[in-house]
Amino acid sequence: MSQKIAIIGGGNLGTAIAQGLIKSDFCNPADITITKRNLSTLKGELPKTVKITDDNVKAASDSDVIILAVKPFQVEGVMKTIAPVLTKKQVLISVITGVTVSDLKEMAQIELPVFRAMPNTAVAIQESMTCISYDNATDKQVQTVTKMFNTVGKVAVIDDKLMDAATVLGACGTAFALRYVRANIQGGIEIGFDAKTASLIAAQTVKGAAELLLSNNTHPEQEIDKVTTPKGCTIVGLNEMEHRGFSSSLIRGVITSYKKIAKD
Ligand SMILES: NC(=O)C1=CN([C@@H]2O[C@H](COP(=O)(O)OP(=O)(O)OC[C@H]3O[C@@H](n4cnc5c(N)ncnc54)[C@H](O)[C@@H]3O)[C@@H](O)[C@H]2O)C=CC1
Numbered sequence: 001m002s003q004k005i006a007i008i009g010g011g012n013l014g015t016a017i018a019q020g021l022i023k024s025d026f027c028n029p030a031d032i033t034i035t036k037r038n039l040s041t042l043k044g045e046l047p048k049t050v051k052i053t054d055d056n057v058k059a060a061s062d063s064d065v066i067i068l069a070v071k072p073f074q075v076e077g078v079m080k081t082i083a084p085v086l087t088k089k090q091v092l093i094s095v096i097t098g099v100t101v102s103d104l105k106e107m108a109q110i111e112l113p114v115f116r117a118m119p120n121t122a123v124a125i126q127e128s129m130t131c132i133s134y135d136n137a138t139d140k141q142v143q144t145v146t147k148m149f150n151t152v153g154k155v156a157v158i159d160d161k162l163m164d165a166a167t168v169l170g171a172c173g174t175a176f177a178l179r180y181v182r183a184n185i186q187g188g189i190e191i192g193f194d195a196k197t198a199s200l201i202a203a204q205t206v207k208g209a210a211e212l213l214l215s216n217n218t219h220p221e222q223e224i225d226k227v228t229t230p231k232g233c234t235i236v237g238l239n240e241m242e243h244r245g246f247s248s249s250l251i252r253g254v255i256t257s258y259k260k261i262a263k264d
């Protein structure tokens with residue numbers, strides 16, 4: 001029998017997770033309950049059979065897997081209301097930034113399997129990178145949660161201490177990459193393309209570059225060496241970007257996002 005899944009917080013990420021799980025056939029739409037405070041604003045297309053409610057307690061008590069997808073400052077309030085109905089048979093998964101496994105165990109008040117998963121919004125199209133940490137879970141439960149997120153992209157099981165870093169690299173990273181694509185589109189328009197063609201070229205080129213790394217298991221510089229023809233046009237562009245702080249600005253952005261999590 002397929003598992004009942006409650007997604008507490010049907011916002012950007014919660015909705016994307018539901019979309020990805022449905023697209024990957026991990027579960028039936030009717031097995032998913034999404035909770036929100038304002039039922040009229042669902043972010044993204046979902047089948048009508050997905051249950052939408054503002055009743056967190058009922059959603060949690062009726063589900064085998066509970067995925068917390070509210071904002072960090074909202075988690076304590078949500079956990080206070082659902083903790084009384086949590087049981088050891090259920091699995092609690094949090095995608096919430098900065099809330100550790102031990103924080104979750106304390107709020108849950110019972111010893112149930114607790115996972116953290118850090119996907120990104122590409123989960124909606126089964127292309128997420130999801131880092132997972134956990135405590136109190138059997139091998140079977142780890143396999144189930146890993147399988148859940150493997151059906152919507154790639155998975156790395158990591159120590160909970162690295163989850164803030166995972167949030168930055170694997171989740172904020174989607175926005176970082178898209179900002180790079182947008183800059184390429186702006187440059188593409190300046191050198192003659194219409195916006196639509198520039199967007200297609202910029203997006204597919206970045207997708208292809210990433211696929212080269214994943215398929216060849218290579219380091220970026222190995223693939224860059226295959227593009228930078230000596231005295232060619234690539235290397236002059238790359239060097240100009242580096243002269244203007246390209247890599248340094250990206251590294252500093254990663255560190256800034258990381259420090260923000262630690263500060264909150
Ligand atoms: N958006 C992303 O790419 C990623 C987000 N995250 C984390 O996921 C969590 C959600 O992020 P987003 O989806 O971007 O935020 P969001 O603001 O789009 O979604 C949060 C949702 O929770 C709902 N909500 C708030 N309080 C609630 C309550 N008491 N009961 C039921 N629903 C409630 C809100 O109505 C909203 O729809 C955050 O903790 C964020 O740090 C983690 C990785 C990636």
Ligand SMILES: O=C(O)[C@@H]1CCC=N1
Pocket residue numbers: 097167171172
């Ligand atoms: O920006 C945020 O705080 C969340 C965590 C990673 C992506 N969105």
